[in-house]
Amino acid sequence: MTGRRIGVVVCQCGGNISDYVDTEKVRETIEKDADVVSAQVQMFACSDAAQQDAIREIREKKLDGVVVCSCSPKLHTATFRAMAERAGLNPYQYTQVNIREQDSWAHTHDRGGATQKAIHLARAGVARTALSEPLEKIRVETLPAVVVVGGGVAGLRAALELSEMGISVHLVERAEELGGHVARWGNLFPNDKVGRELVHGLISAVRARENIAVYLGAELLEKSGRLGAFQVKLRTRSKETVELTVGSIVVATGFEPYAPQAGEFGYGLPGVVTLPEFKELLATGARPLAYQGRPVRSIAYVYCVGSRESPDRSGRTYCSRYCCSATSHIATVVNGLDPSVRQYHLFRDIRTYGRYEALYEKALRGGSVYLRYSEEDPPSVTSSDGQLVVKVKDRLLAGEEVELRPDLVVLVTGMTPRENSELTQALKLPVGKDGFFREVHVKLRPVETVMDGIFIVGAAQGPKNVAESVASALAGVSKAGALLMKGYVNLDPLVAAVDPNLCLWCEECLKACPYGAVRPVEAGDKQIAEVSSLLCKGEGACVPACPKQAISVRGYTNEQVTAMIDALAQEAA
Amino acid sequence: MKSDPTFLRDLHVGAEFDAQLCMNCGTCTALCPLGIELMPRKLFRRALLGDREGVLGQKDTIYSCLLCRLCEANCPAGVHIAENVRTLRVALNRELFGLAEA
Ligand SMILES: Cc1cc2nc3c(=O)[nH]c(=O)nc-3n(C[C@H](O)[C@H](O)[C@H](O)COP(=O)(O)OP(=O)(O)OC[C@H]3O[C@@H](n4cnc5c(N)ncnc54)[C@H](O)[C@@H]3O)c2cc1C
Numbered sequence A: 001m002t003g004r005r006i007g008v009v010v011c012q013c014g015g016n017i018s019d020y021v022d023t024e025k026v027r028e029t030i031e032k033d034a035d036v037v038s039a040q041v042q043m044f045a046c047s048d049a050a051q052q053d054a055i056r057e058i059r060e061k062k063l064d065g066v067v068v069c070s071c072s073p074k075l076h077t078a079t080f081r082a083m084a085e086r087a088g089l090n091p092y093q094y095t096q097v098n099i100r101e102q103d104s105w106a107h108t109h110d111r112g113g114a115t116q117k118a119i120h121l122a123r124a125g126v127a128r129t130a131l132s133e134p135l136e137k138i139r140v141e142t143l144p145a146v147v148v149v150g151g152g153v154a155g156l157r158a159a160l161e162l163s164e165m166g167i168s169v170h171l172v173e174r175a176e177e178l179g180g181h182v183a184r185w186g187n188l189f190p191n192d193k194v195g196r197e198l199v200h201g202l203i204s205a206v207r208a209r210e211n212i213a214v215y216l217g218a219e220l221l222e223k224s225g226r227l228g229a230f231q232v233k234l235r236t237r238s239k240e241t242v243e244l245t246v247g248s249i250v251v252a253t254g255f256e257p258y259a260p261q262a263g264e265f266g267y268g269l270p271g272v273v274t275l276p277e278f279k280e281l282l283a284t285g286a287r288p289l290a291y292q293g294r295p296v297r298s299i300a301y302v303y304c305v306g307s308r309e310s311p312d313r314s315g316r317t318y319c320s321r322y323c324c325s326a327t328s329h330i331a332t333v334v335n336g337l338d339p340s341v342r343q344y345h346l347f348r349d350i351r352t353y354g355r356y357e358a359l360y361e362k363a364l365r366g367g368s369v370y371l372r373y374s375e376e377d378p379p380s381v382t383s384s385d386g387q388l389v390v391k392v393k394d395r396l397l398a399g400e401e402v403e404l405r406p407d408l409v410v411l412v413t414g415m416t417p418r419e420n421s422e423l424t425q426a427l428k429l430p431v432g433k434d435g436f437f438r439e440v441h442v443k444l445r446p447v448e449t450v451m452d453g454i455f456i457v458g459a460a461q462g463p464k465n466v467a468e469s470v471a472s473a474l475a476g477v478s479k480a481g482a483l484l485m486k487g488y489v490n491l492d493p494l495v496a497a498v499d500p501n502l503c504l505w506c507e508e509c510l511k512a513c514p515y516g517a518v519r520p521v522e523a524g525d526k527q528i529a530e531v532s533s534l535l536c537k538g539e540g541a542c543v544p545a546c547p548k549q550a551i552s553v554r555g556y557t558n559e560q561v562t563a564m565i566d567a568l569a570q571e572a573a
Numbered sequence B: 001m002k003s004d005p006t007f008l009r010d011l012h013v014g015a016e017f018d019a020q021l022c023m024n025c026g027t028c029t030a031l032c033p034l035g036i037e038l039m040p041r042k043l044f045r046r047a048l049l050g051d052r053e054g055v056l057g058q059k060d061t062i063y064s065c066l067l068c069r070l071c072e073a074n075c076p077a078g079v080h081i082a083e084n085v086r087t088l089r090v091a092l093n094r095e096l097f098g099l100a101e102a
């Protein structure tokens, strides 16, 4: 009994919850609990009408804490915090309890059990709320300046659009020129734009901008500070160090084409080339088509080289996405050069998704022949008397072996993450299992990283074609713009805090923190830990590490968590 | 089977031969009044892959087609099946029987 005045809303989610949980029983039970002065059932707690009800209840009953038992906090925490705020309640005295994903949906076979679980969860929510304190959002000033790392098509577009918003941009490119891979390709799918021209258009637009500084042959060495004001050190081509302060960092460092091993599908034999090599050959536009002085009358493409491998072979289990479309498109380019060249496509699946299906169709109509092979039984590429020999089992002829004698074998190589360990280290960027930079959520937050204010765009985040790279660059721009244009952002105050009386500065929390948020400060005659509320993500790795229980996360204090566990363990009525 | 990339070219088969659009659904085989002896999709596959013997060896099949177009009217990929059969016939006439084009 804390003397608090807590209101509880139990949501039915239009049957998603109430089909498996007796919401009325949950309401009745929780209403009798200490500290609870109001309990309601709503069909849709997130609906306008239900929120109005809750706001009235908060005001009339003078509530000082609210619990909504509904869906995952990921879905509606922000909704209900805003609701609390509108009612004049501190938003951090609101708790969301998940009785949908973690209860009704998980226990569709057991209504009694699911109802009991909902009661336990609701009580834990009430227990946490009863110990909640009003917290203020952390206001952070943000500088309207951005470092864009990588000047490929993604980085160029990001720089231009940020500049357009009035944000100053520092574009850092490791190579001696801007443009990335696209500068090397000739005609691009889907609409035959010329890569070189596309990129040159972007480069001259970037050059024309006064608020974009370009650093070529340069690298980012160090980063400190926080969202809104990062201190960044660059090394320029002349080995000078440049120090900048920027509000946000956009990483657009792209990919590297997969480099086959010697002997992999005959790689190393004369006449066996990778897709990038072939693409560059075609970009010269020379006709008739010839390779190393020898005419090319027939081509065999082997798809999925270095992609979609089984997990026991490599981390490259992913599809590289661009290559089916790029190869079908290349086949149409070859057709345009010389329609009599025979083209055989040895594929695993054709993934010319969306509009790119038209490329496949066009390649087919141009006479390309597609042969499907299976991962277990891949084609072999050998050479006999200087003639390439490709053997593949054709599924459409019931597995009969077909022997091709092409003049050129093109290995359709996928995308791999670029070697970038220094940058990864400097920015503390998380890397996924596939080696590409990892986003927070592939669908919901695809360009954000766990480091606030640092965004990953283009093929650095995973395989993408040009259109997708640009779309992701624009997403990164709008995220960065939203942070910087207002001049400040409000961050959740749910961060770790240290009790100066208990702390002994044993450094355990410092070692546990993955974000480097802890540092020592003098406090009277001793040293204690201090947590930067701007760097702390409130994930709580430090909490169990502290031998003195001196550190805890606001909103999830030791007292609150203990009270929640007690409430969960309490015998349900 | 050894694929001969020049096979179709030697037959002077041009762009009108659209068998590569076939998606191997089997509708033509199911509908053909001559029964499963005549399998356009297999015949076409061999032609496309440059299986010289495989195609020439099926000349009876190629000539037994009624050109009734039952298959063609129902082909979901829009393959000009009967037209392709005729193209192969013209080629065989020239290749096997030394008949010149009219
Ligand atoms: C053979 C082939 C053909 C393709 N054809 C097509 C096509 O026809 N159509 C299509 O839409 N897409 C095509 N693509 C895909 C296209 O190349 C990519 O979508 C595009 O290059 C991605 O752009 P990006 O800017 O993300 O990366 P990138 O082009 O890789 O550019 C990244 C840039 O970052 C720089 N960089 C890297 N690390 C650092 C660092 N630490 N510091 C500073 N700078 C750094 C690099 O030097 C580079 O300039 C093809 C790809 C391949 C391999």
Ligand code: SF4
Pocket: A011, A012, A013, A014, A016, A017, A043, A044, A045, A046, A047, A070, A071, A072, A075, A076, A100
């Ligand atoms: S609050 Fe959540 S659980 Fe309730 S109706 Fe809305 S989505 Fe469903």
Ligand code: SF4
Pocket: A303, A304, A305, A307, A308, A318, A319, A320, A321, A322, A323, A324, A325, A348, A349, A350, A351, A412, A414
């Ligand atoms: S896009 Fe096609 S070739 Fe590339 S990895 Fe995916 S399935 Fe293989």
Ligand code: SF4
Pocket: B021, B022, B023, B024, B025, B026, B027, B028, B029, B040, B041, B071, B074, B075, B076, B077, B078, B079, B081
């Ligand atoms: S009906 Fe058309 S698509 Fe289907 S197998 Fe016959 S030719 Fe191919």
Ligand code: SF4
Pocket: B028, B031, B032, B033, B034, B038, B040, B064, B065, B066, B067, B068, B069, B070, B071, B072, B081, B082, B085
């Ligand atoms: S056109 Fe020839 S292959 Fe087609 S259904 Fe008639 S007989 Fe059979």
